[in-house]
Structures are given as C-alpha cells and as structure tokens.
Amino acid sequence: MDRGPGFLPIGPALSFVRHVREGMEAGRDPLSALAGAAGALPSDLQTVLDRAIARFRGEYHEDEWGFDEEFTETVLPFFDLLYDRWWRVETTGARNVPSHGRALLVANHAGILPWDATMMSVGLLREAPLPRYPRFLVLNWAFTLPYISAFLPKVGGVVASPYNAMRLLEQDELVAVFPEGVKGAGKDFKDRYRLQRFGRGGFVEMALHTGSPIVPVAIVGSEEIYPKIGSSDTLARAMGAPYFPITPTFPLLGPLGMVPLPSKWRIEYCEPIDLSGYGPDAAEDRTLVFELSERVRDTIQAKVYENLVARGSAFI
Amino acid sequence: MGRRILITGVGSHMGTELARRLCAASDVEYVAGLDTRPPRATIEGLDFIDADIRNPLIGKLIPAAEVDTVVHNQIVRQPGPGLSPQQMHDINVIGSLQLLAACEKSGSLRAIVIRGSAGIYGSEPNAPQFFTEEMARLYPLRTRFQRDIGEIENYFETFSRRHPRVTCTMLRYQPAIGPALDTQVVRYLSQALVPTYLGFDPRLQFVHESDGLDALVAAARNPVRGAVNVAAEGTIGLTRMLRLAGKMTLPLAPQLFVPVVNAGRRAGMSKISPDFRRLLRYGRCVDTSRLSDELGAAPKYTTEKAVCDWIATNSGRRLAPSVREMVTPS
Numbered sequence: 001m002d003r004g005p006g007f008l009p010i011g012p013a014l015s016f017v018r019h020v021r022e023g024m025e026a027g028r029d030p031l032s033a034l035a036g037a038a039g040a041l042p043s044d045l046q047t048v049l050d051r052a053i054a055r056f057r058g059e060y061h062e063d064e065w066g067f068d069e070e071f072t073e074t075v076l077p078f079f080d081l082l083y084d085r086w087w088r089v090e091t092t093g094a095r096n097v098p099s100h101g102r103a104l105l106v107a108n109h110a111g112i113l114p115w116d117a118t119m120m121s122v123g124l125l126r127e128a129p130l131p132r133y134p135r136f137l138v139l140n141w142a143f144t145l146p147y148i149s150a151f152l153p154k155v156g157g158v159v160a161s162p163y164n165a166m167r168l169l170e171q172d173e174l175v176a177v178f179p180e181g182v183k184g185a186g187k188d189f190k191d192r193y194r195l196q197r198f199g200r201g202g203f204v205e206m207a208l209h210t211g212s213p214i215v216p217v218a219i220v221g222s223e224e225i226y227p228k229i230g231s232s233d234t235l236a237r238a239m240g241a242p243y244f245p246i247t248p249t250f251p252l253l254g255p256l257g258m259v260p261l262p263s264k265w266r267i268e269y270c271e272p273i274d275l276s277g278y279g280p281d282a283a284e285d286r287t288l289v290f291e292l293s294e295r296v297r298d299t300i301q302a303k304v305y306e307n308l309v310a311r312g313s314a315f316i
Numbered sequence: 317m318g319r320r321i322l323i324t325g326v327g328s329h330m331g332t333e334l335a336r337r338l339c340a341a342s343d344v345e346y347v348a349g350l351d352t353r354p355p356r357a358t359i360e361g362l363d364f365i366d367a368d369i370r371n372p373l374i375g376k377l378i379p380a381a382e383v384d385t386v387v388h389n390q391i392v393r394q395p396g397p398g399l400s401p402q403q404m405h406d407i408n409v410i411g412s413l414q415l416l417a418a419c420e421k422s423g424s425l426r427a428i429v430i431r432g433s434a435g436i437y438g439s440e441p442n443a444p445q446f447f448t449e450e451m452a453r454l455y456p457l458r459t460r461f462q463r464d465i466g467e468i469e470n471y472f473e474t475f476s477r478r479h480p481r482v483t484c485t486m487l488r489y490q491p492a493i494g495p496a497l498d499t500q501v502v503r504y505l506s507q508a509l510v511p512t513y514l515g516f517d518p519r520l521q522f523v524h525e526s527d528g529l530d531a532l533v534a535a536a537r538n539p540v541r542g543a544v545n546v547a548a549e550g551t552i553g554l555t556r557m558l559r560l561a562g563k564m565t566l567p568l569a570p571q572l573f574v575p576v577v578n579a580g581r582r583a584g585m586s587k588i589s590p591d592f593r594r595l596l597r598y599g600r601c602v603d604t605s606r607l608s609d610e611l612g613a614a615p616k617y618t619t620e621k622a623v624c625d626w627i628a629t630n631s632g633r634r635l636a637p638s639v640r641e642m643v644t645p646s
Contacts, residue, residue, distance in 0.1 A: 058559030064551045064601070065445060066519050140442030143598075146515025146570075149441065150555075153519070163444035163451075167603075 015040040031056060065135070065168075066153030072133065075155065076122070082115075083122045086262050087221060091123035093269035097215055099130035102169045103272065104207045105176040107217035108195055108300050109184030112245050114138060114157075115260060116222040117176060121156070123267050124174075135168050136176040137161075139185070141242055162202055169210040176217075177203045179293075186231070186243040192223035193308060195301045201293035204275075208283040208292075213272040216296050218303035221265030224314050226250070263314050266307040270299055318345025320383040320424070321536060324369055324415060325390030326362075327353025329496060330431070330529060334387065335362050337533050348381050350374070351390065369411035378418040387536050388415055388430040391468065393461070393491075394500045394589050401460060408464040416475050419482075427483040427539040430472060431532060434488040434545060434602050436465045439594035445519065446603040449488070449543040459590040469543075476541070483539040487531060490547035490602060491595075493622050494525025495629040502626065503586040510558055511577055511585065514567040518599025519551040524622035527615035534613035544611050545602040550618040554596065561627050570597070 016037050023033030031053055038049045051070075054060065062068045083089045097103065107120060117136045125131040137160035143149045158164045160181070168175050178184060183196040207214050228245045236244035250257030273296065275282075282288055321338055325331045326349030338347045339361040348363040349355055355364060365381075367374055369390050378386070390411060392404045412430075419425050437447040438455045447454075457463045469486065476484035491501045501522065504510065523531075523546055531546045558565055568576050577588055588596070608614035617625065 056559060057562075058556045060556070062553055062556060064519075066517075066551070066553055144441040146513070150515060150517035153517075158445060159442050161442075161444040163446070163448075167446060 012041050012045075062154070065156075065158055067133070067135070067156050068154045069133065071154045072156065076125070079118050079122050080126075083119060083126075086260075087119065087225075087265040089119055089123060089221070089265040089267060091127045091267045091269075093271075094124060094127035095129060096269045096271055097124060097128055097174070098213065098272065099128065099132065100172070102172045102210060102212040103174050104165075104169065104203060104212045104214050105134060105174065105217050105269075106203055106214055106296055106300070107176065107178055107219055108193075108304060109178035109180045109222075110187070110192070110219070111222035111260070112185055112226045112228065113258075113260075114185075115225060116219050117157075117178070118155075119222075119265060120176060120217060120219065120267060124269075132174055134174040134176045137165060137178070139182060139242070141240070144240070162206055165203075165206050166210060169206065169212050175212075179203050179297075182242045186228070186245065189223070189227040189229055193220070193304050195297055195304070198293050198297050201289040204289045204292045204296070205283040207275050208278055208289070209280050211276045211280065213274050213276070214292075214296055215272045216270040216299045216303070218268045218270065218300050218307055219265070220267075220304060220307040220311055221263045221314075224263035225260035227261070261315070264311055264316070266311050268303050268307055270303055273299075318343050319385060319537075320344075320346040320348075320381070321385045321387065322348040322350060322378065322381055322383040323387045323389055324350045324411075325388075326355050326364065327351040328389065329356060329498075329525075330492075330532065331389045332356040332359070333529050334389065334532050334536070335359050337529070338536065341537070346381075346383070348383065350377070369415060370406055372414060374414055375418045375421060378415070379422040382424045383422070384424055385427045385429065385536060385539070386415070386419055386425065387532065388412065388428065389532070391431060391433065391465075393433060393435075394592075405460065405464055408461075409467050412468045413471055416471050419475070420479070425482055427485070427536075428472075428475070429485045429532070429535045429539055430468070430487065432468060432472075432486050432488050432543075433461075433465050434490045434547065434600065435459075435462050435591055436469060436488060437600060437602065438462060439518075439591075439598040439600045441598045443598075443600075446601050447545070448603045449545060449606055452543065459594070461589065461591050483541055485535045485539045485541070486543040487535055488543055488545050488602070489528060490521050490523050490545075490600075492525055492528045493522040493626050494528075495626060497525050500586075500589060500592050502630075504588065504592070505557075505561055505563070505626070506630070507584070507586055508564070509566050509580075509585070510563045511566045511568055511573065511580070511588075512554060512558070513573060513597045514569050516597050517553050517555045518595065518597060519601055520554055520557065520595065520599050521547050521551045521601040521619050522622050523547045523615065524617035524625065527613070527617055527622075530615075531607060531611060531613040534611050538612075540610050544606045545604055546607055547602050547604050548615045548617050548619040548622050549604055550620055551599075551601045552619045552623055554599070557623055560623065 019037030019040050020033050023036045035053050038046045121134050133156055135156045138157040143159055165175050179198040180196040226247045228247055230246040232244045326335050332355045335349050336359050338344050339359055350365045352368050392407050436452050440455050457466045492499055
C-alpha cells in the first residue's frame with residue numbers, strides 16, 4: 001500500500017474514507033460501514049478502531065460498581081505522564097500492599113482535587129509485584145456533578161459510604177480511604193502536612209468487621225499542587241460545594257488555574273497492620289477503635305515527616 | 317386442607333400469571349382474584365371477584381372468602397394512560413388501607429404478601445450503591461409515588477406489629493423488564509430517540525418479568541417476615557444499555573429535560589414520571605442476598621441478561637400508544 005509524504009498515512013486514510021462511503025451507499029448503518037472499512041488501515045490503527053466501534057455497540061464490561069478496566073487502561077497513559085514527568089513520583093514499599101485478598105489503604109489527603117488518589121493508584125500499578133486496581137472512596141459531592149459522576153465509577157471511585165467500603169472489602173477488593181476527608185483536602189497552605197482528625201475512626205470499624213489488614217500510606221507533594229490561601233463561603237454555598245478554594249492562580253486564571261503545580265512527590269506504603277486477631281465483634285469496642293485509629297494516624301504523620309526530609313526541595 | 321389464596325390486581329400481567337401458577341399448584345385449594353378489570357386470560361379454577369379495592373365493600377368480601385393468604389398486587393407504579401396521579405394515589409394508599417382493614421376482620425388469615433417498590437429508597441447521588449432492606453428511611457421521600465409507598469409501608473408495619481400471628485412480607489421490586497411487559501422502562505427503551513441527562517451515567521438494576529413472578533409465587537407459597545428486595549443480580553450503566561439496544565440518545569441539560577420531554581410527547585416521546593427521572597439521573601441498586609437466601613427465589617437473569625433478553629425479542633418493535641392515551645391526553 002502506498003504511503004503519503006512524511007509520517008501521515010494518507011493513502012490508507014483515503015482508502016478508508018472510500019470504503020466507509022461505499023459501505024454507507026450499500027445501505028449499511030454507519031457503525032458497520034466503519035467496521036467494514038477498517039481493513040484498509042494499518043493493523044495497530046485497525047485494532048484501536050475495532051475496539052472503539054465495539055464500545056459504541058455496548059460490547060464492554062463494567063462490574064456492578066461501574067468499574068471499567070478497559071476504559072481505565074485507556075486513560076492511564078495520561079496519568080503515567082503526570083506521574084513520570086510532572087510530579088516525578090518516587091514510590092517506596094509497594095511490596096507492603098497485599099497482592100490478593102481484601103485490604104484497606106489509609107492515606108493522608110491534600111490538594112483539593114483527588115490527584116493523590118490517582119497517583120497512589122498509578123504508583124501501585126507500576127511498582128507492586130502483582131499490580132491491582134484499588135477502589136477509592138470519593139467525597140459524596142462529586143457524585144452530584146455531571147461528567148465527574150459518570151467518570152469516577154469507571155476508574156474505580158465509589159461514594160464515600162461505609163456500606164460501600166464494607167461490600168467492596170467483602171468482595172476481596174483493595175479499598176483506598178482518606179479519613180481526613182474534606183478537612184484534609186481543604187486545609188490552608190500554612191497547615192500543610194499536619195494531619196487532621198481521622199473522623200470517628202469509621203475506617204477501623206470497617207477493617208475490624210471484615211478482617212482486612214490496614215496499610216497506612218504517606219503521600220508527600222500533594223500539599224503544594226494547589227497552595228490554598230483562602231476560601232469563599234458565599235461561592236461555596238452558591239455551588240452547593242463543601243468549600244470553594246482560593247489559590248494564587250484560582251479563580252484568578254479561570255480553568256487555567258486548575259492546572260496543578262509541578263511539585264515533587266514521594267509515596268510510601270507502610271507495613272500492613274493485621275487486625276484479624278481481634279475478630280469482627282471488636283468493631284463495637286470504641287476505645288480499641290480510637291486507639292487503632294490514632295496508631296494509624298501517628299504512623300502516617302511520622303512517615304510524612306520522614307519523606308518530607310528525604311524529598312528536600314518542594315519543586316526541584 | 318389446601319391453601320386458600322386471594323390476589324388483588326388480578327387484571328394485570330403479573331396478577332394473571334400469578335393466578336395461573338397458583339391454580340396449577342396441587343397444594344392450593346382455592347384462588348380468588350379481585351380487580352375491576354378481568355384477568356388477561358381465562359384461568360380454570362380462578363374465582364374472579366369483580367370489586368374495586370377502594371370500595372369499603374371489600375371489608376365484607378375478603379372475610380367471606382375465608383382465605384389464609386392475601387397477595388396485594390394492586391399498586392400502581394406509573395401514572396399510566398387514563399389514570400390521573402390522584403386516582404393512582406387513591407388506588408395505592410386508600411386501596412391498601414381498605415385491604416388491610418378487611419384483613420383485620422378475617423380470622424382465617426395467616427399471611428399477607430405485598431408487591432411494593434424499591435422506590436422507597438429513592439434515587440440519590442450520594443447514597444450507598446446497594447440498598448439493603450434496613451436502609452428504607454435514609455433519605456426524605458421526594459416524589460408523590462415515594463410518599464404513597466412510604467404510607468403503604470407504614471400501614472404494613474403497623475399491621476404486622478398488631479398481628480404477630482400473621483406473616484407479613486413486603487417485596488420491594490426494582491423496575492421490571494421483559495418481552496411481555498409494558499412498564500415505564502420498556503416504554504422508555506422503545507422510543508426511537510431516547511432522552512438522557514447530559515453528563516450522567518446512572519447504574520441501573522431491573523428484574524426480569526419471569527424472576528419477578530417467581531419471587532411473588534415463592535412469597536405466596538412460603539412467606540417470610542419483613543421486607544425483601546426483588547431485583548436481578550448485577551447492574552448496568554444507562555449508556556451501555558442504550559448502546560446495546562442500538563438507540564440514538566438525546567442528551568439534555570438537567571434544566572431542559574422536563575420541557576423538552578413534554579414538548580416531545582407530541583412527537584411520540586413517552587411520558588417520564590418524576591421517579592423515573594431521578595432514576596435516569598442518579599440510578600438505584602439494591603442488595604439481593606435476602607431474596608436468594610431467605611425467600612429462596614434466586615433470580616435466573618442478571619440485569620444485563622434481562623436487558624439483552626428484552627432487546628433480542630423487541631429489536632425494532634415500537635410500542636404503540638394505547639387507545640386510552642390517545643383519547644384522553646393527561
């Protein structure tokens with residue numbers, strides 16, 4: 001097959017368009033016409049097109065939570081780029097994450113948008129000996145928004161509800177939680193790397209109930225991506241949002257202000273804490289729950305400081 | 317002595333099929349069907365009682381029938397053709413109230429089965445993905461139908477508390493789908509151009525008509541106490557469902573959805589109730605472990621298979637608007 005000048009496969013492209021037209025003229029529907037014409041393309045393009053058409057026919061798999069592995073793989077290169085080039089993430093201790101069976105990842109939360117959750121997932125997929133997709137609990141408000149509410153479940157996000165977390169753990173999934181919640185994501189720049197209160201220890205109850213080990217995760221770098229210097233209650237109320245952040249670039253530069261700053265990141269997965277010895281009834285024991293919750297929080301705080309020192313300068 | 321069973325709403329598809337199955341069972345001695353509409357088919361052995369459930373007269377009819385089980389199948393799920401929201405409310409709430417009052421007077425009664433709705437859970441953006449039976453009161457009841465169902469559940473709970481000897485089963489149905497049905501979801505899928513909410517892809521869950529019937533038969537034959545969710549296993553995304561059905565979609569911004577759908581009704585778009593609108597935006601799924609473990613009616617179709625079964629039997633066929641809808645546009 002003749003190739004056009006340079007790298008552009010003009011010959012195949014023209015022949016592809018001709019095949020589509022012929023297919024349509026022969027009375028076929030647009031999708032089958034496209035599929036029929038795919039033969040004129042080079043084989044890698046052909047595979048991509050075949051998959052795209054199959055997706056448009058609904059031939060893809062989503063689990064009961066809406067997680068779509070194929071879709072996640074498709075968007076992964078973009079997050080890979082952020083991981084390697086933008087934030088230059090260094091991941092340590094990925095071996096501490098169980099490669100099968102239920103487990104609860106507990107991490108510190110910062111940076112307004114859940115970039116820390118995505119980087120944590122990418123880190124696991126690349127560094128763990130047996131990569132697996134974690135499911136993460138996302139702030140409820142996100143699920144009232146168009147597009148975002150459709151996108152999140154596809155890559156493994158679920159509504160932050162203990163019922164969801166327990167069901168996922170019972171299905172032997174890897175679940176990521178950020179017990180600081182809004183308090184962590186929306187804290188001011190001056191409070192960076194100071195862990196907020198860990199809710200009421202609900203994540204410990206979930207782990208005790210289901211007998212899942214807890215893997216504390218310390219993330220350094222997420223605090224600098226959007227240095228929050230203030231917030232507007234009026235705008236937050238108008239949007240129904242939990243808070244409306246003001247950073248040096250947002251809302252000053254509009255959507256451009258949502259581009260995160262290229263800080264340097266470190267993610268450390270700590271030694272898992274095995275809770276199976278306590279039994280499911282221990283979840284009722286408030287003292288134990290608070291004790292364990294504090295223990296996890298202290299571990300993460302200590303590791304955050306360690307990695308902060310190891311990282312050195314925030315941006316270079 | 318064999319079982320004696322009374323079915324309300326026997327003129328519906330589900331009611332008629334239930335009557336047929338029960339009449340064929342060897343341990344059932346007597347089956348009565350109560351409705352203003354006759355059954356869809358002639359069923360040998362069925363005693364059809366032509367009465368309105370809203371009429372206090374049923375307070376005499378039901379004790380006289382000396383039944384041991386009442387299956388309440390007359391709950392209207394959609395303000396359908398020729399049925400105003402007010403009439404729907406009357407049938408659902410006043411009808412259920414009359415029925416339960418009649419059951420109080422019936423000394424022979426041992427079990428009540430109500431075919432209710434999972435609409436009691438609502439459709440909420442930040443709800444748990446799978447509702448279990450205990451989560452009925454997590455959110456405010458937002459639509460008229462939800463409030464109706466809430467009232468029915470209240471009457472039902474009061475009744476079961478006051479009559480501990482009667483086993484009361486509340487079946488909470490997800491929307492049913494199947495080749496023989498004419499439900500709201502079936503009408504929605506049958507349109508040439510399907511309106512959706514722009515930027516939303518809700519997780520939906522249905523129950524196949526045959527599994528829905530199996531659950532009703534199982535509950536009538538050996539009732540369990542309390543609420544049981546009736547739905548197929550698994551869920552399906554709206555986008556994927558419409559793609560599988562090969563439908564063209566019309567994504568609409570939330571503010572435009574109601575005006576456009578109303579305007580589109582002249583062009584053959586089907587009516588979409590407030591409950592169904594919320595379902596199309598936020599979705600709703602339920603946990604079905606009680607259905608298989610306690611009621612013993614494990615569904616044969618998953619949600620995906622139920623949808624594919626409907627697509628396979630209906631591809632290309634459009635439901636014609638019924639005669640009554642053409643005569644009396646509501």
